[in-house]
Amino acid sequence: MALLEIENLRTYLYTRWGVVRAVDGTNLRLERGETLGLVGESGCGKSMTLLSILRLLPWPAGRIVDGRILFDGEDLLQKSQKEMQAIRGKRIAMIPQDPYTSLNPVFTVGNQCMEPMQIHLGVQQKKELWNRAKELLKMVRIPEPEVRLQNYPHQMSGGMRQRVVGGIAICCSPELFLADEPTTALDLTIQGQYLHLLKELQGQCNAALLYVSHDLAVISQICDRVAVMYAGKIAETGTVSDIFERALHPYTEALITSIPPVDRDVERLPSLPGQPPKLHELPEGCYFAPRCPYVVEDCRKAFPPEVEVRQGHSVTCWRYS
Numbered sequence: 001m002a003l004l005e006i007e008n009l010r011t012y013l014y015t016r017w018g019v020v021r022a023v024d025g026t027n028l029r030l031e032r033g034e035t036l037g038l039v040g041e042s043g044c045g046k047s048m049t050l051l052s053i054l055r056l057l058p059w060p061a062g063r064i065v066d067g068r069i070l071f072d073g074e075d076l077l078q079k080s081q082k083e084m085q086a087i088r089g090k091r092i093a094m095i096p097q098d099p100y101t102s103l104n105p106v107f108t109v110g111n112q113c114m115e116p117m118q119i120h121l122g123v124q125q126k127k128e129l130w131n132r133a134k135e136l137l138k139m140v141r142i143p144e145p146e147v148r149l150q151n152y153p154h155q156m157s158g159g160m161r162q163r164v165v166g167g168i169a170i171c172c173s174p175e176l177f178l179a180d181e182p183t184t185a186l187d188l189t190i191q192g193q194y195l196h197l198l199k200e201l202q203g204q205c206n207a208a209l210l211y212v213s214h215d216l217a218v219i220s221q222i223c224d225r226v227a228v229m230y231a232g233k234i235a236e237t238g239t240v241s242d243i244f245e246r247a248l249h250p251y252t253e254a255l256i257t258s259i260p261p262v263d264r265d266v267e268r269l270p271s272l273p274g275q276p277p278k279l280h281e282l283p284e285g286c287y288f289a290p291r292c293p294y295v296v297e298d299c300r301k302a303f304p305p306e307v308e309v310r311q312g313h314s315v316t317c318w319r320y321s
């Protein structure tokens with residue numbers, strides 16, 4: 001049984017401008033210990049997918065209207081709020097985009113490291129909590145942990161805060177990490193170190209990792225499999241080599257040719273013409289058709305089904321149906 005199996009998830013946002021189909025019939029599968037990268041242009045529904053798993057959608061606009069999210073065989077959409085609270089942080093941990101907003105400015109780093117251990121692991125003794133928090137900071141390579149535990153978040157650098165957030169995420173040995181662009185606030189060197197640390201922590205808990213990023217270079221380095229998202233739907237999924245060496249979907253192709261080559265200077269990168277569709281005014285037929293270089297008449301009639309072309313390599317495009 002897969003650790004996480006998302007089936008036909010539909011998450012809509014009910015806004016003044018209409019219904020935004022942020023996640024529109026998405027299927028994803030994640031095995032224990034595996035790393036799945038979720039990529040796609042801004043606004044395609046990556047964050048909403050992660051927030052749906054945790055059932056932490058923007059309120060009151062966001063609603064899950066269809067589908068199942070099976071976690072270890074149980075549908076998270078059937079859980080009560082109380083049951084979800086016991087799962088969040090303990091079995092599924094989120095590493096958010098911006099560590100500044102996820103740490104509370106009015107509590108010390110120590111307090112914020114100790115709280116989840118108190119709630120989820122039932123550790124009550126002050127001394128024991130303190131020691132565990134110290135170990136945690138050591139694990140994420142924060143020097144002088146005793147001092148740092150007494151700091152407030154603003155007294156730390158961005159890279160340190162991100163590592164603290166990583167430490168808090170792993171303190172209860174979760175089975176699944178959800179990481180939403182966790183390195184955007186970091187410079188390149190620190191980013192490399194952080195990714196290394198994240199993989200190490202993941203290995204220690206044998207956790208699965210769902211990693212959202214725009215950065216295809218990072219995705220190709222740290223993931224086992226990749227899901228490419230376009231306008232709320234999964235366009236293509238496969239192993240890293242399926243996606244980077246044998247891409248099938250025209251959108252994946254376009255994404256990959258827009259990666260800057262490291263070995264030579266280029267005047268201009270090829271960019272994908274056009275804009276992704278507005279999620280409250282989706283076109284008839286395939287959502288990618290208006291931008292697709294291979295578009296034919298049939299593409300504009302109906303949305304293509306998902307087809308497994310090779311084992312584990314699926315694509316949603318009429319060229320393969």
Ligand SMILES: Nc1ncnc2c1ncn2[C@@H]1O[C@H](COP(=O)(O)OP(=O)(O)OP(=O)(O)O)[C@@H](O)[C@H]1O
Pocket residue numbers: 013015020022040041042043044045046047048049058061279
């Ligand atoms: N609070 C909100 N209210 C209404 N619409 C929203 C809200 N948050 C996001 N959306 C819309 O939902 C859609 C999906 O957004 P989402 O944040 O999941 O995109 P994303 O793929 O994570 O993008 P990015 O790469 O920029 O983070 C977008 O069209 C966005 O405009």
Ligand SMILES: [Mg+2]
Pocket residue numbers: 046047048180
């Ligand atoms: Mg996002």
